[in-house]
Amino acid sequence: GAVVSQHPSWVICKSGTSVKIECRSLDFQATTMFWYRQFPKQSLMLMATSNEGSKATYEQGVEKDKFLINHASLTLSTLTVTSAHPEDSSFYICSARDIVRQAAKDTQYFGPGTRLTVL
Amino acid sequence: DAKTTQPPSMDCAEGRAANLPCNHSTISGNEYVYWYRQIHSQGPQYIIHGLKNNETNEMASLIITEDRKSSTLILPHATLRDTAVYYCIVRVPRYNQGGKLIFGQGTELSVKP
Numbered sequence: 001g002a003v004v005s006q007h008p009s010w011v012i013c014k015s016g017t018s019v020k021i022e023c024r025s026l027d028f029q030a031t032t033m034f035w036y037r038q039f040p041k042q043s044l045m046l047m048a049t050s051n052e053g054s055k056a057t058y059e060q061g062v063e064k065d066k067f068l069i070n071h072a073s074l075t076l077s078t079l080t081v082t083s084a085h086p087e088d089s090s091f092y093i094c095s096a097r098d099i100v101r102q103a104a105k106d107t108q109y110f111g112p113g114t115r116l117t118v119l
Numbered sequence: 120d121a122k123t124t125q126p127p128s129m130d131c132a133e134g135r136a137a138n139l140p141c142n143h144s145t146i147s148g149n150e151y152v153y154w155y156r157q158i159h160s161q162g163p164q165y166i167i168h169g170l171k172n173n174e175t176n177e178m179a180s181l182i183i184t185e186d187r188k189s190s191t192l193i194l195p196h197a198t199l200r201d202t203a204v205y206y207c208i209v210r211v212p213r214y215n216q217g218g219k220l221i222f223g224q225g226t227e228l229s230v231k232p
Contacts, residue, residue, distance in 0.1 A: 002165075004162075006162075034219060034220070036222075043206075043222045043223060043224050043225065044157075044163065044222040045222075046219055046220070046221065046222075049219055091160070093162045093163070094162075095162075095163075095220070106212035106213055107153070107165055107168060108165070108220055109165055110155075110162035110163045110164065110165075111162050112161055112162045113160070113161060113162045115160075
């Protein structure tokens with residue numbers, strides 16, 4: 001149980017194009033999902049909190065118009081990197097909270113990550 | 120959420136127990152200790168969590184001191200596949216909107232043959 005998937009696992013795109021990354025909770029409902037970014041040899045950095053049915057909450061310094069987040073259902077959140085540039089190349093990881101099962105105590109489960117390379 | 124301190128790196132021999140410490144001296148009464156690990160180029164994996172009692176699951180054991188100011192994650196028989204960065208995070212469970220995790224630098228565990 002508690003599986004989170006991401007698609008695609010890797011993507012290469014040209015500078016100026018937009019890229020959409022999907023995050024799905026496969027066996028539980030997630031009213032809240034989170035998006036992280038990780039650069040080589042660094043820890044995960046939280047970008048935004050995605051809440052089902054409402055606007056995402058972005059961390060300080062993250063451009064909301066560049067990183068569009070949509071959480072249209074209890075099992076799907078999407079991150080769109082708009083007008084991508086080489087400096088956006090990174091490892092993007094999503095997570096989903098299991099708040100239904102009391103024993104989980106608000107544990108977050110992570111997707112496998114998406115490696116974005118912008119040429 | 121309380122701050123945690125972990126050693127930046129540790130080595131462990133394959134087949135031996137790996138004991139990863141975490142200091143959280145400012146932990147409050149309702150904060151849980153969570154452990155995750157990240158194998159290279161993968162998303163983090165949940166390992167275990169606890170409040171004050173020792174916990175064990177199929178992956179690891181979590182030992183929390185009586186004063187709750189520190190904890191130890193124990194991998195009883197480390198294998199090469201346990202080589203990863205291990206993160207100790209302290210936070211209050213939240214059941215409404217929010218509840219973000221903040222990752223520190225973690226401990227890079229190298230399991231050697």
